[in-house]
Amino acid sequence: MSTGPQGIQGYQGIQGLQGIPGPTGIQGPAGIQGIAGVPGGPTGPTGPGSGGGGSAGVISNISVYTGPNSNVIANAVSAGSSTPVTIWSNALPNGVKGRSGMLSIFFNLYSLTTFASNFAMDYGFYIDSTPISIGESNTVHYVQTTTSSYTNSSNGYPLGTPIVTGLTPITVPLYIPPSATNLVLSVANLTSAMSPVQSVSIAYTSNNATTSGSAGSPATYLPQTLFTTTGSNTYTVPTQVGVGGVATTVTGVFIYCWGSGGGGLNTYYGMGGAAGFSSGYYSCSPGTVLTYVVGSIGGGTVATGGGGLPCANGGGGGGFSGVFTGSIAQSNAIIIAGGGGGGGYQQSFSSPPGSYGGVGGGLTGGIPGVVVTPGTVTYSTHISGGTQSAGGIGAIAGSALLGANSTSQRSPGSGGGGYYGGGLGPEFGSSLGDSTYIGAAGGGSGYIGGLTSSGVTTAATQITAVSTTSSDFIPANTSSPYYSTPYGRATQTGMVVIVPAVGTSPVYVGVTTKMLVT
Numbered sequence: 001m002s003t004g005p006q007g008i009q010g011y012q013g014i015q016g017l018q019g020i021p022g023p024t025g026i027q028g029p030a031g032i033q034g035i036a037g038v039p040g041g042p043t044g045p046t047g048p049g050s051g052g053g054g055s056a057g058v059i060s061n062i063s064v065y066t067g068p069n070s071n072v073i074a075n076a077v078s079a080g081s082s083t084p085v086t087i088w089s090n091a092l093p094n095g096v097k098g099r100s101g102m103l104s105i106f107f108n109l110y111s112l113t114t115f116a117s118n119f120a121m122d123y124g125f126y127i128d129s130t131p132i133s134i135g136e137s138n139t140v141h142y143v144q145t146t147t148s149s150y151t152n153s154s155n156g157y158p159l160g161t162p163i164v165t166g167l168t169p170i171t172v173p174l175y176i177p178p179s180a181t182n183l184v185l186s187v188a189n190l191t192s193a194m195s196p197v198q199s200v201s202i203a204y205t206s207n208n209a210t211t212s213g214s215a216g217s218p219a220t221y222l223p224q225t226l227f228t229t230t231g232s233n234t235y236t237v238p239t240q241v242g243v244g245g246v247a248t249t250v251t252g253v254f255i256y257c258w259g260s261g262g263g264g265l266n267t268y269y270g271m272g273g274a275a276g277f278s279s280g281y282y283s284c285s286p287g288t289v290l291t292y293v294v295g296s297i298g299g300g301t302v303a304t305g306g307g308g309l310p311c312a313n314g315g316g317g318g319g320f321s322g323v324f325t326g327s328i329a330q331s332n333a334i335i336i337a338g339g340g341g342g343g344g345y346q347q348s349f350s351s352p353p354g355s356y357g358g359v360g361g362g363l364t365g366g367i368p369g370v371v372v373t374p375g376t377v378t379y380s381t382h383i384s385g386g387t388q389s390a391g392g393i394g395a396i397a398g399s400a401l402l403g404a405n406s407t408s409q410r411s412p413g414s415g416g417g418g419y420y421g422g423g424l425g426p427e428f429g430s431s432l433g434d435s436t437y438i439g440a441a442g443g444g445s446g447y448i449g450g451l452t453s454s455g456v457t458t459a460a461t462q463i464t465a466v467s468t469t470s471s472d473f474i475p476a477n478t479s480s481p482y483y484s485t486p487y488g489r490a491t492q493t494g495m496v497v498i499v500p501a502v503g504t505s506p507v508y509v510g511v512t513t514k515m516l517v518t
Contacts, residue, residue, distance in 0.1 A: 065510035098178035230296035260295030263315030264343025273340030276360030280455020295319030295494030308414025315342030317403035334450035341441035342413030362459025365443030386420030394423025418444020
């Protein structure tokens with residue numbers, strides 16, 4: 001039996017419902033972060049993830065160093081003390097209070113009393129009483145490496161370590177509280193004291209004619225103070241001297257001068273006058289070169305004291321002794337002690353013969369003595385000593401620094417040297433109204449106008465009775481511990497004593513402080 005034909009395919013059934021979604025897949029890795037922009041640019045473009053622009057900051061001045069003697073230090077500071085002492089403070093401006101920033105400090109100390117090459121100190125800065133940290137410490141140990149009137153630096157050159165100059169100041173980051181009031185500089189552990197006032201004392205109480213030690217070892221250095229070799233020379237003020245085994249800084253000199261006595265006394269002429277005395281203090285820096293003159297008798301030049309030249313029977317004038325800042329001239333004079341006038345021959349009444357030279361000054365040189373009756377000395381009314389403004393009068397007047405000379409080389413005494421010299425006695429047979437005699441001369445005047453502080457100038461005492469004994473003709477102020485016999489007596493030359501003064505000059509402080517406030 002055979003199969004019939006295939007039937008037609010039926011219709012497709014309806015699609016079933018969608019199944020439930022499967023779980024979420026794992027999240028992929030994050031993308032790479034964008035490059036950061038350049039900071040600080042005020043308007044520059046910023047890249048992906050860039051930072052914003054920063055502020056440039058403002059400089060605020062706190063103090064300004066105006067010169068080497070800006071301010072005297074606030075307090076005296078003892079040597080060796082470990083307790084900090086405030087030497088400077090300055091009010092903080094409102095612009096730095098409550099702000100952070102970078103503090104820049106330069107300071108310097110100055111004094112005529114120089115800082116020695118081994119001077120050392122510790123210094124620190126404070127906001128009120130709170131120390132400012134400088135590096136790893138609150139203080140800096142400073143050591144001076146060269147002798148100078150300054151610490152730290154001078155004209156930009158460093159003088160010690162660590163180096164601090166105007167171009168290389170101390171720089172520290174700092175926050176200043178809103179309630180802060182002052183920036184303070186304090187010091188401690190000084191190797192030599194500092195003072196806000198001038199202090200001066202004399203180093204030695206006698207005339208040391210010899211030296212001990214050397215200028216390089218000042219703890220034992222005692223410079224020569226007594227000078228008796230006649231004529232002119234120079235004296236250099238030392239930097240330090242030894243006082244009680246301690247090296248002490250020199251701040252000036254005390255000066256003591258005795259002029260030369262006048263010449264005189266042999267068979268024909270009488271005694272010259274004794275010398276005057278002057279003393280006082282002169283402030284000067286170490287290393288100052290002074291010119292001194294030790295008066296001689298009858299030298300005739302300012303370099304020998306200006307005593308007039310001797311003549312046939314008249315004594316030479318005694319030279320002044322003095323100290324000058326440069327060449328020997330009135331304009332350079334610091335101090336002068338007047339020389340005595342020369343003695344002169346007198347024809348009548350004297351036994352032994354003679355007339356007596358005027359004493360050295362003092363503000364005024366002495367008048368010569370006249371023997372008008374046996375044994376009695378009176379004083380001329382026509383011959384005089386030098387003053388503060390003119391030479392003494394006589395047959396020839398004295399002049400600046402020089403006693404008058406006899407021009408005819410006969411027999412009067414010559415004038416004593418001084419700030420102004422003494423007048424010349426009359427020639428043989430000329431009385432100038434006093435008597436017929438070949439007369440003695442006037443003394444030279446002293447001078448103290450160049451001293452730093454008040455000095456003393458004193459004339460010798462004129463004798464009133466006839467004498468030929470040298471010890472009767474003594475200079476002024478022989479009781480001084482600096483005087484040596486027989487200098488300054490009649491017929492004896494002069495002497496000069498220069499004693500270093502020690503102590504302190506005021507110390508000045510200058511500070512430049514700025515703060516970069518951010």
